[in-house]
Amino acid sequence: MSPSTDRHVSILATGAHLPGDPLDNDALARVCGPLPDDVLEGIQVKRRHWMVDPVTGEHRTSTSAMATAAARQALERAGVEAAEVDLIVLSTASPDYLLPVAATYVQEQLGLENCAVIEVRAGCVGAVQAFDIARRLLADGTYRTALVIGAESVSPLLAPVFLGRDPHKVRMRDRLTVYTFGDGAGAVVLRGGEEGSAHEGSRQVFATRSMGGARKPGMLIVGGGTDAPLHEQQQRTRLMDIKLDIPGTAQFGPKVFVEGIHDMLRRSGLALSDIDACVLPEGNAEYFASEYGTAGLSEEDQATLSKIIVENLTDVGATGSAAVPLALDAGWTEGRIRPGDTVLLLAIEASRYLYAGLTLTWEAPFPTS
Structure with missing residues (x-):
């Protein structure tokens, strides 16, 4: 259509x-x-x-x-x-x-x-x-x-x-x-809404990609799957476990972010300066943000990004699937995202070094309850 x-x-x-x-x-x-x-x-x-x-x-x-x-x-x-x-x-x-x-x-x-x-x-x-x-x-x-x-x-x-x-x-x-x-x-x-009511000004652009097909996972949750017979899984120290490649995520994660944001800007035709709010969980974490320049984000874009990031990592931690909607909710209810704003949702996942982005125009008024 x-x-x-x-x-x-x-x-x-x-x-x-x-x-x-x-x-x-x-x-x-x-x-x-x-x-x-x-x-x-x-x-x-x-x-x-x-x-x-x-x-x-x-x-x-x-x-x-x-x-x-x-x-x-x-x-x-x-x-x-x-x-x-x-x-x-x-x-x-x-x-x-x-x-x-x-x-x-x-x-x-x-x-x-x-x-x-x-x-x-x-x-x-x-x-x-x-x-x-x-x-x-x-x-x-x-x-x-x-x-x-x-x-x-x-x-x-x-x-x-x-x-x-x-x-x-x-x-x-x-x-x-x-x-x-x-x-x-x-x-x-x-x-x-009704058929034919979409308009270019609110066009929503989406992109997602896994960049880790040739790399070992940055995060691996083991247990309860079919990687080994159940009796072998039960011999492990912990039946289920979460494993992080901390050096790998610190080194490669920012590159995934920079590729993700460049991909979204190319697809949407927007410049970073056109975006009013970038919902980016973990976007202000020092170990992550300090590598933006090395990963290919210009100093100008870094300065712009620092003014528009919407995240709440300090208060909730890394929350997986909940991260983007929790940050989006915090941004809206705290008045950082307002009607008419151009919003970029951008999530980075360490598991196989994925990103997913979506642009949208915010319409919901400030919540009254």
Whole structure:
């Protein structure tokens, strides 16, 4: 369908959910040992929320429950009843179960007997990919009202690293992983307009790519898959584990970002100076931003980017699929994203060095509730 006959797709509202009280760095030091001050400064995370009790390891909620809570807030702010939703697209790398997909549990918790559900298995890039899937299905008239959700529960992988152990005997590289990640969910309500109502001024451009086909993964979550027989998996020190290539991500991650932003600018015809808000989780992390120039971003673009980045890494940590919608929600509710703004969503994922970007024109007024 040509752009002239596409339906205009609008963001009506966002929502967010963070489980439990925030855990600051002092709280983590008590359970897994401290990190040096310069390392803490490099990762920039001061607080995060976990669905796991850091003392007992008990689960206090679930991925689908967090996703539903974020969805309910977004629907309330949008003034949309759950019954009006005919499409749910959810991204997560930490579902409640391998099957049924977590999106069907969101459907159930919202009381929807019938609804189209699509799930993207990904980390940071997944929510942007989910957004574009929903956008296209609304633009062509297949559905009218969609929930796009990113939800992640990383803490269940982190707790076994330190539970029952002397905090000072936890390896420094394991501590770095524990301090980096948080849990949460973010949601967006999208609605398609009438046929022929799309217009060039709000044209949404999407791009995604994996740049790590010839590299080892920057992040690997092991366990529960089919890489080895189950009896062999059960012999591992931890049944499930998260492994980070910290030097590799620090070196190659900024190159993925720079390629992603250049790709999006080429496709959209925009200059960085045309963008009012760049939703870029981890965009201000020192270890990441310090390499922009080496990766090929001009000094002028670096200066421009520093003024438009919208992120909340300090308060929530690295949250995988939830990162972009949580940052988007924070930007909107804090007034950093306003009606008429040209917004670039850009997610970078270390797993196989992926990026996903989407440009859009923001329309939702400042939330009143």
